[in-house]
């Protein structure tokens with residue numbers, strides 16, 4: 527394994543998606559000495575949770591900054607690296623630019639295993655399902671040769687495994703997939719701490 531490689535990388539649309547979904551699993555892996563990381567595709571701003579929020583287009587840069595600080599604190603608690611990309615919240619789509627941005631991080635971090643949120647969150651943010659599609663595209667782009675100009679000329683990287691974490695209970699055993707559960711009993715406190723930060 528290369529020194530700067532991050533072996534297992536989890537992806538969500540918004541800072542908090544990953545810790546809510548598999549924060550305990552990531553804490554467990556990092557405490558076993560496995561280098562682990564989180565990629566948030568957007569900073570989740572604007573958000574209706576901001577007390578100054580007026581309309582869906584209001585953007586409060588101070589609040590966005592505060593949220594990024596919280597995301598980094600949560601990463602420290604779990605013992606993982608974290609990067610928050612600047613793709614647009616609420617307007618997240620599986621498109622060429624988004625795939626390239628994510629594939630560039632894949633080429634930098636060189637993970638063996640990628641874990642992404644799975645499925646549609648009906649009646650909630652459509653960004654979640656887009657994260658799945660963008661990740662599936664970026665995983666393919668990461669290994670494409672002679673296309674380096676789209677990825678800061680970083681060398682190709684082949685990811686070995688793609689895992690999904692379900693957002694909804696219904697998707698726990700999706701058809702055609704092999705499922706597994708991870709016992710995070712000893713890490714549930716860290717997970718809660720990361721979420722509440």
Ligand SMILES: [Zn+2]
Pocket residue numbers: 539540543651654
């Ligand atoms: Zn979310």
